Amino acid sequence: MIRTRRIAWPLLAAVLPFIFLAASFEIVPLMTMLLSSFQEEAGSAFTLDHYLTSLSNPFYTKAIRNSMLIALYSSVIGLAAGMLAAYSITRLPESVRDRILMISNMTSNFAGVPLAFAFIILLGNNGLFTLVFNDLGLPVLDQFELYSWTGLVLVYVYFQIPLAILLMYPTYYGIKQQWREASGLLGAGTVQFWRYIGLPLLLPGMLGTFSILFANAMGAYATAYALVGGNYNLLAIRIGSLTAGDVYVRPELGSALAVLLAAAMLLAMWINERMMLKVRRDLAE
Amino acid sequence: MKNKGYHYAIILLLMAYLLLPLAATLLFALAKEWQATILPSGWTLEWFAVLLQDARFLESLGRSLLVCTLSVLLSLAVMVPTIYIVTVYMPKLEKLLYALVLLPYALPGVVMAVGLIRIYSGGPVPIAGTLWILVGAYFVIILPYMYQGIRNALRTVNARELTDAAELLGATRVQAFRQVVLPNILPGITVSVLLSFSILFGEFVLANLLVGGRYETVQIYLYKRLSESGHLSSAVAIAYFGFVLILSGLLLRLGKWVFRTPDIR
Numbered sequence: 273m274i275r276t277r278r279i280a281w282p283l284l285a286a287v288l289p290f291i292f293l294a295a296s297f298e299i300v301p302l303m304t305m306l307l308s309s310f311q312e313e314a315g316s317a318f319t320l321d322h323y324l325t326s327l328s329n330p331f332y333t334k335a336i337r338n339s340m341l342i343a344l345y346s347s348v349i350g351l352a353a354g355m356l357a358a359y360s361i362t363r364l365p366e367s368v369r370d371r372i373l374m375i376s377n378m379t380s381n382f383a384g385v386p387l388a389f390a391f392i393i394l395l396g397n398n399g400l401f402t403l404v405f406n407d408l409g410l411p412v413l414d415q416f417e418l419y420s421w422t423g424l425v426l427v428y429v430y431f432q433i434p435l436a437i438l439l440m441y442p443t444y445y446g447i448k449q450q451w452r453e454a455s456g457l458l459g460a461g462t463v464q465f466w467r468y469i470g471l472p473l474l475l476p477g478m479l480g481t482f483s484i485l486f487a488n489a490m491g492a493y494a495t496a497y498a499l500v501g502g503n504y505n506l507l508a509i510r511i512g513s514l515t516a517g518d519v520y521v522r523p524e525l526g527s528a529l530a531v532l533l534a535a536a537m538l539l540a541m542w543i544n545e546r547m548m549l550k551v552r553r554d555l556a557e
Numbered sequence: 558m559k560n561k562g563y564h565y566a567i568i569l570l571l572m573a574y575l576l577l578p579l580a581a582t583l584l585f586a587l588a589k590e591w592q593a594t595i596l597p598s599g600w601t602l603e604w605f606a607v608l609l610q611d612a613r614f615l616e617s618l619g620r621s622l623l624v625c626t627l628s629v630l631l632s633l634a635v636m637v638p639t640i641y642i643v644t645v646y647m648p649k650l651e652k653l654l655y656a657l658v659l660l661p662y663a664l665p666g667v668v669m670a671v672g673l674i675r676i677y678s679g680g681p682v683p684i685a686g687t688l689w690i691l692v693g694a695y696f697v698i699i700l701p702y703m704y705q706g707i708r709n710a711l712r713t714v715n716a717r718e719l720t721d722a723a724e725l726l727g728a729t730r731v732q733a734f735r736q737v738v739l740p741n742i743l744p745g746i747t748v749s750v751l752l753s754f755s756i757l758f759g760e761f762v763l764a765n766l767l768v769g770g771r772y773e774t775v776q777i778y779l780y781k782r783l784s785e786s787g788h789l790s791s792a793v794a795i796a797y798f799g800f801v802l803i804l805s806g807l808l809l810r811l812g813k814w815v816f817r818t819p820d821i822r
Contacts, residue, residue, distance in 0.1 A: 283642050289635045290635050294657055294700075297696060298661065300672070301676055302672050304675045304676055305675065308675060357571045360563075360567040372568060375576070376575065377805075379576070381759065381805065382578065384761045385794075389791070393578075393581045394578060394581050430575075433571070491666075491668070492665070494765075497765070498761075511671060512670070512765075515766070516674055526671055527671055530671040537665060537668070538664075
């Protein structure tokens with residue numbers, strides 16, 4: 273006890289820079305955001321108006337709904353495709369497996385502005401596929417609009433899939449080959465195996481991965497911003513333009529929306545944590 | 558395995574989907590003209606040459622490198638001692654530290670930006686729009702990665718026992734850290750340094766909201782060029798991706814080397 277007391281001060285001094293930086297750039301800004309979300313625009317009186325506006329003004333509820341829908345669709349599609357791919361990867365010889373996983377992880381670096389641009393080259397008004405299909409006399413893409421929410425879902429799916437693979441891949445190793453053989457001996461077909469044994473085992477991992485994907489899409493800003501600019505009504509974009517816009521700045525309202533988004537993200541992380549705990553327990557058994 | 562073909566088909570589809578946007582960008586960067594034809598009408602390296610002569614690009618590249626290097630160096634200088642001290646001397650504070658470094662992982666950049674703009678666009682420290690706010694914000698967003706790497710490295714070398722042994726042999730605290738622990742953990746930290754660097758290099762949200770055009774980084778430059786010249790922006794995107802590729806290649810090598818299974822034990 274005496275020993276610790278003697279040394280505590282120089283050690284604390286060495287930690288001081290961290291405390292200073294974390295306070296100035298993490299804690300105080302977040303606290304400021306929280307406080308200003310409860311502040312009146314003119315003056316500093318306490319108010320819940322900004323939350324009321326966020327949750328009742330059609331403009332902002334639309335933004336929230338758009339974000340949630342895009343997050344939902346891109347996560348469901350991303351998870352389904354990622355699971356299918358991750359399972360196929362586990363069935364491949366090891367050398368191929370590693371290479372595929374590497375490429376998949378690598379492409380997850382291809383996000384944000386460059387990704388949006390790549391999709392414009394492929395599917396924009398003069399995009400490669402748009403032209404190919406027109407030339408073939410198959411105007412299937414005429415209905416498709418990259419700068420709309422279906423386009424956004426398609427682009428979001430691109431960065432969701434590698435993440436889904438990364439997160440789902442390990443959970444497949446919880447399903448042992450012996451169980452498959454055992455269920456086969458007892459008369460279960462492939463469909464029955466997955467329905468009664470495989471999927472229930474994967475379920476916690478799926479829910480956890482889904483919550484991460486959902487949060488990932490809800491918070492995504494760069495891709496949408498580069499693709500549709502400030503035009504499309506999304507939560508992350510609204511927050512950005514309300515706090516750092518050129519024309520119409522309402523930082524208090526932006527703070528309230530940001531607090532709502534942060535709460536959703538923390539909830540998603542918490543769900544994932546709980547589910548992963550269950551996955552690990554199941555794997556350990 | 559009778560269904561091998563099916564699995565290969567799935568993987569092929571996956572690879573096509575993941576690599577197609579990249580391939581298209583590469584084609585566009587190498588195309589002389591690509592307006593209303595399915596494939597480009599000619600090939601050229603001109604765009605890369607234009608890029609290398611574009612002072613604005615080179616300046617933005619310099620800014621990106623500067624801000625990323627500063628942030629990572631700052632993080633190293635601050636986080637290595639902090640995590641070491643907390644792990645070895647103040648284990649009671651580990652939970653608090655963990656919560657602090659994990660928070661930026663859970664919160665998206667746009668949320669982090671809101672409070673930063675509030676505080677620093679006026680008031681006593683008006684650093685919004687300068688390099689410094691970006692360095693501060695970047696210090697925070699790489700915390701989870703730096704923490705994970707440093708923590709793992711300390712755990713791998715048994716920092717607590719190592720420190721005890723050094724002090725038992727007469728080293729002071731500073732000597733134990735600088736001459737015994739630090740050299741042992743540095744290789745392990747390289748991986749998180751490179752990872753953090755590549756994350757920051759591709760960072761757009763905070764750069765756009767906190768400094769925007771006032772301190773143009775490569776990502777901002779890319780965004781601004783998008784509407785002007787497609788070929789040029791493809792060239793930037795490809796150059797950027799190549800850079801990230803080299804970094805992650807290095808990362809992989811280093812990772813294998815650092816986490817290689819020890820021969821003895």
